[in-house]
Amino acid sequence: MNLNGQAWKYGDDIDTDVIIPARYLNTSDPSELAKHCLEDLDGEFVDKMKKGDVIVAGKNFGCGSSREHAPLAIKAAGVSCVIAESFARIFYRNSINIGLPILESVEAVAAIEEGDQIEIDVNSGKIKNLTKDEVYQAEPFPEFMQEIIESGGLIKYVAKKVNK
Amino acid sequence: MGMTMVEKILAAHTGKEKVKPGELINAKLDIVLGNDVTTPVAIHEFDKIGVDGVFDKERVVIVPDHFAPNKDINSAEQCKFIRDFAHEKEVVNYFEIGDMGIEHCLLPEQGLVVPGDVIIGADSHTCTYGALGSFATGVGSTDMAAGMATGEAWFKVPETIKFVYTGELNEWVGGKDLILYTIGDIGVDGALYKAMEFSGEVIEDLSMDHRFTMSNMAIEAGGKCGLIEPDQTTIDYIEDRAQREYTLYESDEDAEYEEVIEYDVSEIEPQVAFPHLPENTKGISEVEDIKIDQAVIGSCTNGRIEDLRLAAKILEGKRKADNVRLIIFPGTQEIYKQAMKEGLIEIFIDAGAAVSTPTCGPCLGGHMGILAKGERAIATTNRNFVGRMGHPESEVYLSNPAVAAASAIKGEIVSPEEVM
Numbered sequence: 001m002n003l004n005g006q007a008w009k010y011g012d013d014i015d016t017d018v019i020i021p022a023r024y025l026n027t028s029d030p031s032e033l034a035k036h037c038l039e040d041l042d043g044e045f046v047d048k049m050k051k052g053d054v055i056v057a058g059k060n061f062g063c064g065s066s067r068e069h070a071p072l073a074i075k076a077a078g079v080s081c082v083i084a085e086s087f088a089r090i091f092y093r094n095s096i097n098i099g100l101p102i103l104e105s106v107e108a109v110a111a112i113e114e115g116d117q118i119e120i121d122v123n124s125g126k127i128k129n130l131t132k133d134e135v136y137q138a139e140p141f142p143e144f145m146q147e148i149i150e151s152g153g154l155i156k157y158v159a160k161k162v163n164k
Numbered sequence: 165m166g167m168t169m170v171e172k173i174l175a176a177h178t179g180k181e182k183v184k185p186g187e188l189i190n191a192k193l194d195i196v197l198g199n200d201v202t203t204p205v206a207i208h209e210f211d212k213i214g215v216d217g218v219f220d221k222e223r224v225v226i227v228p229d230h231f232a233p234n235k236d237i238n239s240a241e242q243c244k245f246i247r248d249f250a251h252e253k254e255v256v257n258y259f260e261i262g263d264m265g266i267e268h269c270l271l272p273e274q275g276l277v278v279p280g281d282v283i284i285g286a287d288s289h290t291c292t293y294g295a296l297g298s299f300a301t302g303v304g305s306t307d308m309a310a311g312m313a314t315g316e317a318w319f320k321v322p323e324t325i326k327f328v329y330t331g332e333l334n335e336w337v338g339g340k341d342l343i344l345y346t347i348g349d350i351g352v353d354g355a356l357y358k359a360m361e362f363s364g365e366v367i368e369d370l371s372m373d374h375r376f377t378m379s380n381m382a383i384e385a386g387g388k389c390g391l392i393e394p395d396q397t398t399i400d401y402i403e404d405r406a407q408r409e410y411t412l413y414e415s416d417e418d419a420e421y422e423e424v425i426e427y428d429v430s431e432i433e434p435q436v437a438f439p440h441l442p443e444n445t446k447g448i449s450e451v452e453d454i455k456i457d458q459a460v461i462g463s464c465t466n467g468r469i470e471d472l473r474l475a476a477k478i479l480e481g482k483r484k485a486d487n488v489r490l491i492i493f494p495g496t497q498e499i500y501k502q503a504m505k506e507g508l509i510e511i512f513i514d515a516g517a518a519v520s521t522p523t524c525g526p527c528l529g530g531h532m533g534i535l536a537k538g539e540r541a542i543a544t545t546n547r548n549f550v551g552r553m554g555h556p557e558s559e560v561y562l563s564n565p566a567v568a569a570a571s572a573i574k575g576e577i578v579s580p581e582e583v584m
Contacts, residue, residue, distance in 0.1 A: 013352055013441060017549040021556075022528040026231055026238035028205045040551040060353035060386060064547060065528070066288040068205050068304035089357050089388055090288055094304035144188050144318070158310045159213045 012058035062091025166416025197285035205305035219315030265496025275405030297394035339374030348445030356386035459572035466544035467495030485575030
């Protein structure tokens with residue numbers, strides 16, 4: 001799967017409350033959630049980003065609340081991938097489970113600047129910076145997680161198992 | 165080489181003699197939990213799996229506590245959706261308002277979670293039950309859905325960091341201060357993906373309520389879980405409540421830890437976490453001139469009876485400052501009743517507090533105490549992120565119940581000593 005988009009850069013410890021504030025959690029409709037994606041971090045994000053764009057952030061992205069609404073909002077807003085130095089574990093699990101591509105790469109985060117055009121091969125974890133003409137390599141997923149990703153998320157993976 | 169508590173519990177739930185950190189396992193679940201915000205998403209996913217019912221009608225627990233009592237029409241729809249699901253799937257442990265409490269106060273109190281369990285909850289503070297010596301961890305809605313369908317979940321066996329607390333606790337210092345101090349030391353990702361094990365003579369002497377507070381905030385250090393070895397205190401708490409057999413696990417003497425961190429608690433004073441991360445901690449003596457608009461006492465972190473007793477000790481015979489709104493919300497109906505019997509509710513009302521039915525509302529900026537732009541609160545809750553309790557330009561400071569109560573009286577963040 002190849003993704004291509006412009007980078008939007010944020011800092012460390014971006015929590016799920018700023019990704020999707022609790023005041024919008026009275027619905028689980030992804031298109032409603034998408035309208036408020038990152039609202040308390042960057043109120044203009046939804047207006048300025050384009051479909052396919054990439055969020056690039058520091059360490060511990062998605063910390064705090066377990067709300068799956070956070071990766072759902074990011075995915076439904078049209079973000080194609082989140083690249084971070086590291087992810088909080090519940091957000092990491094949730095993203096794999098719902099099929100939001102995420103990659104860990106300290107190198108990529110250090111090098112990518114806001115506005116850079118990024119091309120990503122999710123399967124190989126290769127991140128190309130088209131603006132700077134550089135290539136970075138993300139941490140590979142463990143084989144088991146690759147299986148979930150290839151099944152199309154946890155539910156399809158589990159459904160295959162229980163309906164065998 | 166021996167095993168840690170977490171490794172033993174996970175091995176037992178995987179049918180293995182031994183598991184090692186880093187190993188991917190599929191574990192049997194004792195309890196699968198969800199609330200009114202996370203369960204609706206889980207139900208939509210559950211329906212896609214194609215099973216008729218939940219794996220065990222007694223082991224799925226659903227608690228409408230976040231936006232309940234229903235705060236608006238959308239929330240009412242969400243609560244109705246999960247109520248209908250619970251009814252249709254004959255989920256025994258669905259708790260309607262009136263019986264309901266804040267989930268992480270309620271489940272231990274009802275004996276639904278017991279030592280030795282493996283528990284997932286679609287709520288990040290599910291790690292609270294580690295205080296009973298169980299493996300309990302927060303997950304998202306999709307994991308909850310898979311757990312409800314299969315009674316299993318995959319985990320990577322975590323490395324364990326052991327925290328050893330020794331020395332004598334200072335006055336007004338308790339579980340909340342120990343965990344805030346720890347998070348201040350290691351940072352909000354200091355235990356990322358790791359199990360935290362809280363131990364040492366200080367923990368051995370801590371009551372269950374203080375232990376729950378510590379395990380509750382393991383997630384605030386990025387931890388997967390936060391365990392305390394079960395002992396007589398655990399047994400005394402659980403024996404009349406437990407609805408199932410339980411198993412007490414201890415870490416082996418020669419268990420392998422990723423790291424052992426020791427703290428001399430005699431150097432720890434009441435802690436305050438400044439906006440906008442729980443790691444921004446300061447000792448109360450370093451806090452000066454922080455005026456507050458609201459004080460909030462309660463939540464899954466500090467809404468238990470000992471927390472209320474502590475607040476009442478400070479508030480008895482006094483009144484909150486005129487310009488401060490004081491909100492106190494007991495964790496469960498049982499705790500509420502106990503507080504009434506002990507006269508605590510009267511003390512709170514006489515002090516000018518609004519006493520609320522159990523709800524997560526104020527803690528996550530849901531309802532029952534939202535902050536306006538530029539307002540500032542001291543809260544015994546667990547998070548002080550941007551916009552956590554309301555407007556993105558409001559501020560939350562985290563503390564123990566005694567500091568929050570004293571601050572309500574003074575109108576600014578102060579040590580309990582200043583009002584006693």
